[in-house]
Amino acid sequence: MYAAQQARVPCTHTVMINVAAPVLPDASALADLVRGHLDDLFTYATHLVGGVDDAVEFVAGGIYHASRYPPARLQADGRIALYRAVTRACRQEQRFPPRPHGPARFFKRSRAPFHVDVDSGDAARINTVKRALMTVAFERRAALLLRDLGGLGYRDIGMALECSPEAAARLLAGARREFGTVYREIAI
């Protein structure tokens, strides 16, 4: 087949094919990106999982995953990749450092505790909005927070939640309806 194509199409010009591997960003670029959006990521994860302590471990897990599998276009969608990694970490409870599990944990030395000084402020207080928010399903809650707290568009929300923009729109609309219903019920 290839020979036939070559015979039929004379090679009059040089076809250049980029066979090089995509240039992955180095750690310093990712570190700069993390520095810039760490507060937002912590805020998002805190309201997503309902606690600051868990959010710290989940955000660290997400960033650790993103450092191992960095996005190819860090400057273009690095922020979305971070949100996506943190969302996956929160959904699958991927913590950093990982919690020991199995019988081997009795014979291993656990990692050093991971401590981050976080000024949660109002985010740690439980109010009616947070109670109503925690009653919403995870995906809907994530969509709600990504839009109204993170300011992401539907396309970005879809990338963060690994769904289409249409599905993100539906998630968001459903989340607003559910959140509003629950909030009005418990806010009386």
Add this chain to the structure above:
Amino acid sequence: MKCSLLVLSSYLDGELESRRQGELEAHLVGCQRCRAGLGYLREEVERISSLGRVRVADHSVQAMLVHLGLVDEDDAPVERTTAVAVAEPPWLTHDALPGWPPPPHAPEPDSAETTIDMIGSAAGSSGEGDSPEERPSFRWVTPADAPTLEHASAAAAALPETGDRPEAPPTVYEPPPLPPPPFTWRPAPPSPERDQGVPAVPFSPDATSPAVPPAPAPELEPPRGADPPSPAPEWPPPALDDPDQAPSAVHSGGAFPPGGPEPSELLDHATAPGGEPEMTASPPWAPHDAPPEPVYPLTDDDVLDHPIAIERFGPPRQANRPNLFERLRDRLATRRALARSAAAYDDTVQIVSGSGAPLRFGRARLEVERRRQETLRMDPGAVPGDEFAEPGVDDALEDDLGLGPLPPPAMPLGPSSPMPRPAPRVSALGGQMPLPGTADASGPLRPLSPPGHAPVPPPRHTLGSALGDVIPPPRPPMPPAIPPLPPRPDPLGEALADLDREQGAANEHRPWRPREIPEDAEPVAAPPRPSAGQVPGPSQLREGRRLLALFGAATLLMLVVGIVSGRTTSPLPSSSTSAPSARTATPPRTQATHPAAKASAAPTQITLGPSAQAPQPPAPAGALTGIKVLGDGGSGYQVRDFRYGIHPGDFRIVLDLDAAGTASGAPKATLGFLDATTLVVVLDGVVAAGSTGQLPSSNPVVSVTLMPQSPIAGGTAYQIKLAHPVTFAAGYATSPLRLVIDIAG
């Protein structure tokens, strides 16, 4: 256009395309419910946006990055540059207003750089620990802040009174930052530059040549001094040199806090030093840039006062006829949706929160149906979902997001009010009463129209009709109808007409209603039973199969229960119930030296060979081998106790017998081997003992038990299990009477 929460949400987020946006805005004009839903959605957005923020300390950020392996420990900590630097707008520069104090959040005049932090909460709820030193904070200027006005008042207090009527400063008049109007406010789409966190760029104090182009408009607050917002209530602004009009113009927007200075006070005292009018009277934008009048009304009052012609988009497009594949796909999808909805309520996005929304769970369908019925009874022509849906709207978002039944739509007032629709012609079945409010029910109440005249629909009660401003014009009398020609006989046409009527009657949709049976009606005879040769219907077959399956399952369950209970209660009969396989019956041998043998008949010693070790069930007396019979048939005894003794040559078992009442003689005792290792002792006319005593530790006897069923009828049988084949000798000893069994081997 249908009411759709998804469309409202997308509209609120600015993700709706322009055409759909226009349609929605046109729909919002006449739909109070959607306006309320949009307000609810906006409140929810504000609630989520006002959630608290988390702030991570700088040293923790560096430690965390080191812990994650992104940076080395030797690397110097990098200052977090989360700010997006934009040129400071001219309305925030104190240079534009010489003599005014700098705003509180503005840098010092000698400061060369200014950064605006976009990370702070858009609602102004940044973290409590924020400080300008740690993190350059920025808060969007909210109407409550009104720094320009406050500074103006402060400056006016500091400046001397000149008595001159000052020229209106260009920045004093600012477009009143109204709360976001429902139809013109749209959040700007997220800017990629803002999202990616453009590093800080030094700010150039020269406002006329900013270092970088201005950032796009923020989401919640339009920038001051830029293009004024479209919903300005009065436009163009009145001439500011007229002090009588300026306050009202500024105040009409409601942009000033209740406790703040009045605009008139500002104009009276905000005079530049030296009385020189450095502020021009013209607004900072050109008059030709004035925004157009708001296209859509903002409140219901505007709707009532100024009816707006809604732009139409021409006749609806004719949809293409679906091909075979599409029809098949639709039918499959419909069947699947029906099957799925029958199992569980589809909880997709279709409900607007707030009043009028259906319930969330299974009751929603009943509630929807109830509301529909109520609506139909109250206003037969206002059944939602059938008259407002515009065909040809090719948007898939409308298909699955119906908001359920709507209340009867309010009829807009004015000359453009449509004519009331006639009631649907819902005919009741035979023997049924029509629903109240339907055409048939209201038929007898109306005067009969003359023949040849079209029936006049009943007027609907609207506000306009109540006030009397809408008077339906009288209908001109219709000319008498031309009498039709006598029909010609057409048998083919009549046959086709009859066929059409039959098919039409068969295909007519008739909603089910309970049949009303008159009181004087005769009882209906029971339907005849189907004959033997009649073929049962599918439902009967299905029911029969179900019953058959239930019967089979019950039978199988009973079989399993019986087998299990039988195995636990009684052992299965063994095939080796016959006599022991190998028995060697030797002639009995008298043991004269045995003391017990002296007092009784000579005991018999039986030698048995090895045999099968399998346990044997109770066997009749004929199954015993090596039988030894003792006693003379006495009665009235009972076994009191069992005693066991280990002797050098044998193992002795003694059964102590007590006389129960009048006893005489010795009871008949039959001893024999059931198998090689089972010795059976049967006592006639003897009551069994309560227990068989405690066996010594080491002896050839394994156990002594009372047999539930004696191999000899009427006897009490004890089964002596042996560890190995043995021989035995038995006899009675008197005073007191006891049975002695010596087991040797």
